[in-house]
Amino acid sequence: MGTLVADSLVLARRNLLRIVRAPDLLTAFTVQPIMFVLLFVYVFGGAIAVPAAFDNYADFLIPGIVVQNMAFGGFATALGLSEDLKKGLIDRFRSLPMAPAAVLAGRTFSDIATNTLGLVILVGVGLIVGFGFNNSIGEVLLGFLLILLLGYAFSWVFAFIGLVASSPESANSFGFLAIFPLTFLSSAFVPPETMPAALEAFAEVNPFTTVVDALRSLWQGTPAGSDVWLAFVWAIGIAAVFSVIATRKYRSAVTR
Amino acid sequence: MSELAIEATGLRKVYRDVEALRGVDLRVERGTVLGVLGPNGAGKTTAVRILTTLLPPDGGTANVMGYDIERDAKKVRATIGLAGQYAAVDENLTGFENLEMVGRLYHLGKQRSRERATDLLDRFELDEAGDRLVRTYSGGMRRRLDLAAALVADPPLIFLDEPTTGLDPRSRNNLWRTIEGLVADGTTVLLTTQYLDEADYLADRIVVLDHGQVIAEGTADELKARVGRAAIQVTLENPEQKEAAVAALQAIAAEPPSANGTVVTVPIERRDGAIAHAVRRLDEAGIAAEDLAIRRPTLDDVFIALTGHAAEHEHGDGEGEE
Numbered sequence: 001m002g003t004l005v006a007d008s009l010v011l012a013r014r015n016l017l018r019i020v021r022a023p024d025l026l027t028a029f030t031v032q033p034i035m036f037v038l039l040f041v042y043v044f045g046g047a048i049a050v051p052a053a054f055d056n057y058a059d060f061l062i063p064g065i066v067v068q069n070m071a072f073g074g075f076a077t078a079l080g081l082s083e084d085l086k087k088g089l090i091d092r093f094r095s096l097p098m099a100p101a102a103v104l105a106g107r108t109f110s111d112i113a114t115n116t117l118g119l120v121i122l123v124g125v126g127l128i129v130g131f132g133f134n135n136s137i138g139e140v141l142l143g144f145l146l147i148l149l150l151g152y153a154f155s156w157v158f159a160f161i162g163l164v165a166s167s168p169e170s171a172n173s174f175g176f177l178a179i180f181p182l183t184f185l186s187s188a189f190v191p192p193e194t195m196p197a198a199l200e201a202f203a204e205v206n207p208f209t210t211v212v213d214a215l216r217s218l219w220q221g222t223p224a225g226s227d228v229w230l231a232f233v234w235a236i237g238i239a240a241v242f243s244v245i246a247t248r249k250y251r252s253a254v255t256r
Numbered sequence: 257m258s259e260l261a262i263e264a265t266g267l268r269k270v271y272r273d274v275e276a277l278r279g280v281d282l283r284v285e286r287g288t289v290l291g292v293l294g295p296n297g298a299g300k301t302t303a304v305r306i307l308t309t310l311l312p313p314d315g316g317t318a319n320v321m322g323y324d325i326e327r328d329a330k331k332v333r334a335t336i337g338l339a340g341q342y343a344a345v346d347e348n349l350t351g352f353e354n355l356e357m358v359g360r361l362y363h364l365g366k367q368r369s370r371e372r373a374t375d376l377l378d379r380f381e382l383d384e385a386g387d388r389l390v391r392t393y394s395g396g397m398r399r400r401l402d403l404a405a406a407l408v409a410d411p412p413l414i415f416l417d418e419p420t421t422g423l424d425p426r427s428r429n430n431l432w433r434t435i436e437g438l439v440a441d442g443t444t445v446l447l448t449t450q451y452l453d454e455a456d457y458l459a460d461r462i463v464v465l466d467h468g469q470v471i472a473e474g475t476a477d478e479l480k481a482r483v484g485r486a487a488i489q490v491t492l493e494n495p496e497q498k499e500a501a502v503a504a505l506q507a508i509a510a511e512p513p514s515a516n517g518t519v520v521t522v523p524i525e526r527r528d529g530a531i532a533h534a535v536r537r538l539d540e541a542g543i544a545a546e547d548l549a550i551r552r553p554t555l556d557d558v559f560i561a562l563t564g565h566a567a568e569h570e571h572g573d574g575e576g577e578e
Contacts, residue, residue: 003363010360014349021348021389088342092405095308097334098361254310 004099011106062126063215064188073115074155081162108155143218156242268315291459300448337406340417347391396427504541
């Protein structure tokens with residue numbers, strides 16, 4: 001266990017250095033979320049009927065867009081693992097007497113750092129365009145915990161994608177095709193009641209809706225029902241399942 | 257403790273419908289270099305991956321430095337170094353950071369990892385480039401760094417999977433000399449290669465692999481004796497002087513020369529001075545040569561001699577895994 005933590009930190013440091021040395025990925029955590037917030041608030045926002053519980057569209061939107069961004073934050077893990085596989089680094093790591101889970105744990109650790117950066121920027125921009133917290137500090141912080149946990153869970157999903165994809169390019173597009181539509185078919189951007197019946201039914205059971213509604217309830221004080229604890233169950237469940245199957249996949253991964 | 261650094265018996269590996277290894281035996285004595293020679297797709301990389309614990313075998317057993325590769329995989333990993341055709345180094349770290357990271361992952365500790373990184377950069381003439389990002393390195397520098405990474409923990413046994421594939425001749429020679437230095441220090445080496453001259457230069461013993469099977473084994477000289485000798489090939493200006501040329505070159509030939517069209521082939525015992533002798537004799541006999549060259553046995557000659565077919569290259573670059 002001691003070596004797992006130490007090895008993971010060595011590798012997490014390496015992953016973060018990569019982001020500093022080749023900052024092309026940085027735009028995904030900084031510019032892109034800002035662009036999306038501005039686009040939705042000022043372009044679409046005026047045409048979207050905001051439910052009565054919210055003061056303005058920004059209050060409704062920010063928790064949704066935060067969930068979408070955190071679900072995507074782990075794409076750097078898929079990309080990085082896929083590159084390491086292609087370049088033979090995974091062969092090298094697997095030939096070393098290190099903890100087998102450390103390569104994946106190091107990846108998902110460093111995602112927490114980049115997700116935190118993205119989260120701060122998103123919420124900061126949100127506050128500028130009219131978003132505000134409307135609940136106790138404890139519940140607001142619990143919301144931050146929930147969303148970082150969700151981001152961490154999705155890093156493991158992306159770890160699995162990175163190990164099964166045939167190339168970094170396909171890892172990227174696979175993640176995009178699988179997760180992007182799911183975040184839109186939820187309560188993240190518009191109230192599901194405004195969708196066609198079939199889509200509304202899907203959106204109501206979509207786990208992203210559960211998490212978005214939980215985050216709104218923690219940040220805005222809107223009624224949540226069972227959403228908050230269910231959201232934690234989803235995040236922990238996804239992390240548990242995908243950390244197991246991704247680690248199993250890693251143990252037999254070799255350069256293609 | 258076993259005398260052998262590697263002892264593998266009956267290794268088998270099947271990928272879906274392709275048998276990559278069909279019962280391979282390998283024995284490597286400590287302090288020696290085994291060259292595993294074969295074309296793309298022969299199973300060389302698969303064998304290395306099994307012996308370095310990256311892949312489980314589907315059959316057979318192997319001991320590496322006295323440890324079973326399946327039961328004691330972690331102990332095997334602690335005693336080996338692996339470098340290969342991919343130059344598995346991180347482009348966005350410096351040379352120093354790459355080596356330090358590998359040292360940390362061998363659990364050498366921060367201080368010792370840094371010392372090893374500095375020593376190895378010196379030894380591989382990368383000390384000036386040590387603080388530069390690897391993405392600015394040349395191909396030869398990356399291979400040297402990759403090899404240095406395999407040596408961070410000072411392992412008694414290293415695996416080199418096609419270490420010079422894709423390198424220019426000068427970088428290749430440099431790397432050969434580096435590997436020679438390691439061997440002189442007592443390191444045991446298993447090296448895979450597609451080049452006969454590489455195995456000849458570096459290996460004490462050579463195993464020839466084809467379609468997942470060992471088809472020949474021995475020292476470089478033993479193999480070459482089976483393949484045939486080096487030969488001088490003379491291309492004549494006038495094909496009618498064929499017989500005269502054969503007669504003139506008889507004296508320097510190790511076996512009777514043969515003639516085919518305008519080309520006379522003269523097998524020779526020793527390469528040094530052979531060309532000069534040949535030129536002098538042709539001159540004395542008044543025979544004009546258009547071209548004159550030494551032809552050395554190649555991997556293709558080995559394969560033709562051993563299997564009756566040329567080495568097949570249709571598998572492309574993705575050796576082993578298909």
